[in-house]
Amino acid sequence: xxxxxxxxxxxxxxxxxxxxxxxxxxxxxxxxxxxxxxxxxxxxxxxxxxxxxxxxxxxxxxxxxxxxxxxxxxxxxxxxxxxxxxxxxxxxxxxxxxxxxxxxxxxxxxxxxxxxxxxxxxxxxxxxxxxxxxxxxxxxxxxxxxxxxxxxxxxxxxxxxxxxxxxxxxxxxxxxxxxxxxxxxxxxxxxxxxxxxxxxxxxxxxxxxxxxxxxxxxxxxxxxxxxxxxxxxxxxxxx
Amino acid sequence: xxxxxxxxxxxxxxxxxxxxxxxxxxxxxxxxxxxxxxxxxxxxxxxxxxxxxxxxxxxxxxxxxxxxxxxxxxxxxxxxxxxxxxxxxxxxxxxxxxxxxxxxxxxxxxxxxxxxxxxxxxxxxxxxxxxxxxxxxxxxxxxxxxxxxxxxxxxxxxxxxxxxxxxxxxxxxxxxxxxxxxxxxxxxxxxxxxxxxxxxxxxxxxxxxxxxxxxxxxxxxxxxxxxxxxxxxxxxxxxxxxxxxxxxxxx
Numbered sequence: 001x002x003x004x005x006x007x008x009x010x011x012x013x014x015x016x017x018x019x020x021x022x023x024x025x026x027x028x029x030x031x032x033x034x035x036x037x038x039x040x041x042x043x044x045x046x047x048x049x050x051x052x053x054x055x056x057x058x059x060x061x062x063x064x065x066x067x068x069x070x071x072x073x074x075x076x077x078x079x080x081x082x083x084x085x086x087x088x089x090x091x092x093x094x095x096x097x098x099x100x101x102x103x104x105x106x107x108x109x110x111x112x113x114x115x116x117x118x119x120x121x122x123x124x125x126x127x128x129x130x131x132x133x134x135x136x137x138x139x140x141x142x143x144x145x146x147x148x149x150x151x152x153x154x155x156x157x158x159x160x161x162x163x164x165x166x167x168x169x170x171x172x173x174x175x176x177x178x179x180x181x182x183x184x185x186x187x188x189x190x191x192x193x194x195x196x197x198x199x200x201x202x203x204x205x206x207x208x209x210x211x212x213x214x215x216x217x218x219x220x221x222x223x224x225x226x227x228x229x230x231x232x233x234x235x236x237x238x239x
Numbered sequence: 240x241x242x243x244x245x246x247x248x249x250x251x252x253x254x255x256x257x258x259x260x261x262x263x264x265x266x267x268x269x270x271x272x273x274x275x276x277x278x279x280x281x282x283x284x285x286x287x288x289x290x291x292x293x294x295x296x297x298x299x300x301x302x303x304x305x306x307x308x309x310x311x312x313x314x315x316x317x318x319x320x321x322x323x324x325x326x327x328x329x330x331x332x333x334x335x336x337x338x339x340x341x342x343x344x345x346x347x348x349x350x351x352x353x354x355x356x357x358x359x360x361x362x363x364x365x366x367x368x369x370x371x372x373x374x375x376x377x378x379x380x381x382x383x384x385x386x387x388x389x390x391x392x393x394x395x396x397x398x399x400x401x402x403x404x405x406x407x408x409x410x411x412x413x414x415x416x417x418x419x420x421x422x423x424x425x426x427x428x429x430x431x432x433x434x435x436x437x438x439x440x441x442x443x444x445x446x447x448x449x450x451x452x453x454x455x456x457x458x459x460x461x462x463x464x465x466x467x468x469x470x471x472x473x474x475x476x477x478x479x480x481x482x483x484x485x486x487x488x489x490x
Contacts, residue, residue: 061328063490081328087320089245091252103241105329147325 014039014077014155014186015060020069022055022210029055031210032069037155037188039074042181044197044204044216045190046231052210053190054084057159060188077155080148084160084190086140090133094125094143097132101147119146123176138169145176156180156187162196174199198227206234242326242336246313246343259308260354263301268358287366292455294359299382299451300417302352303389307409309351310344310393311402323490334482341394341482348390349383356382359458371458378457384471385450389413391478398485415440416447445474 015037022030030052037043045053058064060071061081088097098116107115120126123142135143141161148156161177162170170193177200180187191197197204198218206214214234216227225233314337317323326336356379363372393409400408415422419441426437449467456463 058490061324063324063327065488079328081324083321083324085321087322089249089252091248100241100245101325101329104326104331 012038014074016072017060018070018072020056020059020071021067022059022064023067029210030059033210033212035205035212037186039186040184041202042187042189042200044201045188045207046192046194046197046204046216047207048192048235051207053207054159057157057188057190061157078151078153079155079157080150080153082144082148082158082161084163086144088132088140088143090131092132093128093130094120094132095128097143098147098150102150105151107151115150119149122146124172136169137164138166138172141165141169141173142176154186156185158187159190161189162191162193170196194228194231206231208235240339242339243342246340247346250309250343250347259305260351263305263355264358266301268361287363287368287371288459290362291359291371291458294362295378295382295455295458296451298352298355298359299385301355302348302382302386303413303417303447305351306348306386306390307393307406307413309347310390311397311405311409313340313344314394314397315402318487318490327490333486337398338482341391344394345387345390348386352383352386353379370460374458374460378454381450381454381457381468384468384475385447387475388445388447388471388478391475395478395481395485398487412444413447415444417451419446419448445471
């Protein structure tokens with residue numbers, strides 16, 4: 001049996017990844033990755049395509065099995081997840097989608113309606129008659145965020161929440177995330193859109209080929225450098 | 240049940256259920272309308288008593304093929320669209336998830352079979368076979384056991400195998416199942432290694448032909464062998480247990 005010494009820092013941790021590794025045959029996609037996410041912070045997984053960000057998220061969620069390492073979660077941790085490319089049946093409305101997932105999540109019947117209405121209002125999708133098939137990419141992402149918020153999870157994991165959105169869609173999504181942050185929600189965001197990250201995140205790790213190359217903290221002294229500049233420097237330049 | 244209802248809604252919306260089943264129904268009606276005459280040993284088969292057991296063979300064969308077509312993609316689609324991610328994270332166990340989706344497959348396969356079976360009802364009404372009409376209901380339930388077996392088997396395989404392999408294995412097993420009687424004779428005639436292989440296949444693949452024969456017996460007012468029905472139900476039970484064995488490693 002493995003015993004862990006519980007430190008003051010651990011108590012504040014929502015999630016701790018210790019040397020997690022994922023291999024597909026001989027290719028190591030995530031290589032002994034370690035990081036921790038504290039309660040109430042917005043944490044970013046940064047990296048170019050193929051850096052291993054989504055794989056890391058999937059390991060945390062238990063959607064794929066890891067080949068090594070440990071993931072420690074705070075006791076009774078509930079997680080909400082918004083995928084990068086959400087698929088919802090096109091013939092349903094936003095309300096029907098949320099009701100469907102609420103029922104699967106076994107949310108008590110008498111609270112489903114109120115909770116669904118509240119979430120739809122929060123993400124600006126109150127119109128109950130519009131079918132998913134006419135939703136824009138931005139509306140789909142906001143609906144994905146709403147389903148992730150069902151039953152008020154303690155940790156929210158957002159995989160590329162602004163991917164494929166136009167400028168206005170991005171602004172709307174970042175405002176929503178900003179509001180959640182104000183409410184004290186712990187969030188992990190996986191993104192390669194650095195401006196978005198810089199706007200809402202507190203801390204983050206910069207990944208390349210499954211490894212951590214650097215870290216970023218909002219409060220740290222970056223000597224006037226933007227996150228974009230730090231990122232490019234860390235991953236070894238453009239190209 | 241929420242997952243089952245949603246999967247069913249999707250099948251109904253996509254209209255695949257109706258299109259194929261109505262085509263089957265048209266085929267059954269055409270077969271029984273006298274537009275073409277079926278003859279055995281030069282003798283035309285037109286009466287209800289002779290025609291109904293033959294029609295049940297046709298309906299059974301079409302229902303089985305439809306059950307495979309309706310069941311083959313439901314589970315893989317969920318994983319391809321990654322809908323499975325949003326289900327797995329909600330603490331739904333794999334056997335429950337796959338079970339609910341397979342239940343949708345079974346229900347849609349039974350609806351399709353029932354639509355085609357309506358051809359038999361129409362035939363009975365045309366021939367003014369009141370007694371026969373009454374027997375068609377329990378006969379459908381007997382036939383439904385075979386449809387459930389085919390749908391469940393295809394669904395279970397689709398959890399772990401690619402679509403093409405599932406299609407080939409399910410269709411192969413289905414053909415062995417409905418041609419059990421013919422293969423029994425072939426086994427003795429061929430003998431040797433091939434005979435041995437046929438013998439093994441006949442042992443492991445359920446005798447759908449026998450179930451079909453019991454449905455025919457029910458329609459014809461003859462004695463029904465309940466042993467075959469219980470055997471069919473036992474196979475359904477065993478296939479259901481496979482949901483605990485066949486699992487996906489990743490969502």
